[in-house]
Amino acid sequence: MPDRANHVRPESVAPGRITRHRPPEHSLFSGIYGLVLASALVAALDATGEKADPGQDALWVLLTALASSAAHGYAHVxxxxxSGDGAATTSRVRLVLAEWPLVAAVLPxxxxxxAAVAGWWAEATAVDVxxxxxxxxxxxxxxxxARNAGYGWLSSCRAGGMDMLIGLMIIIANSLIK
Known part of the structure; x- marks a missing residue:
């Protein structure tokens, strides 16, 4: 059984169901980058021996994501x-604004x-969560x-597991450093 599903269909054949929205590759890249950035920042900002200030940490995570997003978009510009592309100014602005998934990924x-500022839990618990x-x-x-690329469930779970390893490495590094 092939691991990759065949999504190519002749033009004369109508789709049997409505296709779901498939996020473009760039949105996936920016979202994953934003999650890794948020994890690294929250781990680094939770310094042992310092007075806890989750509000300031939340602001730093958000501002760093905005700065990273703008820098990444501007690098595209x-x-x-x-490359000599004479694109209009509006398309250059769109390149910068297209980095919104990076910022959206840090919002959780x-x-x-x-929530730690509101007193729902301690900052250390918030960092762990x-x-x-x-x-x-x-x-x-x-x-x-991986599923959007047409891979089967098993391969998709393996791909997700490999991405998950990045988060696990940050958790391990955070625990070893502290």
Missing amino acids: IARRA TVAILL ALLFNTVALFGWGAAA
């Missing part, structure tokens, strides 16, 4: 300019930290990307 981490959430989300994004 510079690359286009260097920001919300988890803000954010790291666990992001690791599970990495599995989900990786598996979804």
Whole structure:
């Protein structure tokens, strides 16, 4: 049995069902990048021996994601300019704004930290929850990307597991450093 599903259909054959929305490759890239960034930041900002300030940590995670998003989008603009592409200014702005999935991916981490500000849990617990959430989300994004590429469930779960390893490495590094 082939591991990769055959999604190619002759033009004369109508689809049997409505196709689901498939996020473009760039959105998947930015989302996964945002999750890894959020995990690394929340682990680094949770310093042992410092007074806990989850509100400030949430702000740093959000501002760093916005700065990373803008820098990544602007790098695309510079690359286009260097290649001699005479794209209009609006398309350059769209390149920067297309990095929104990176910022969206850090919002759960920001919300988890803000829950610590509200007193729902301690900052250390919020960090643990954010790291666990992001690791599970990495599995989900990786598996979804593989499924969207046409891979079967087993291969998709393996791909998600490989993405999940990034989150697990951050969790392990966080525990070893502290």
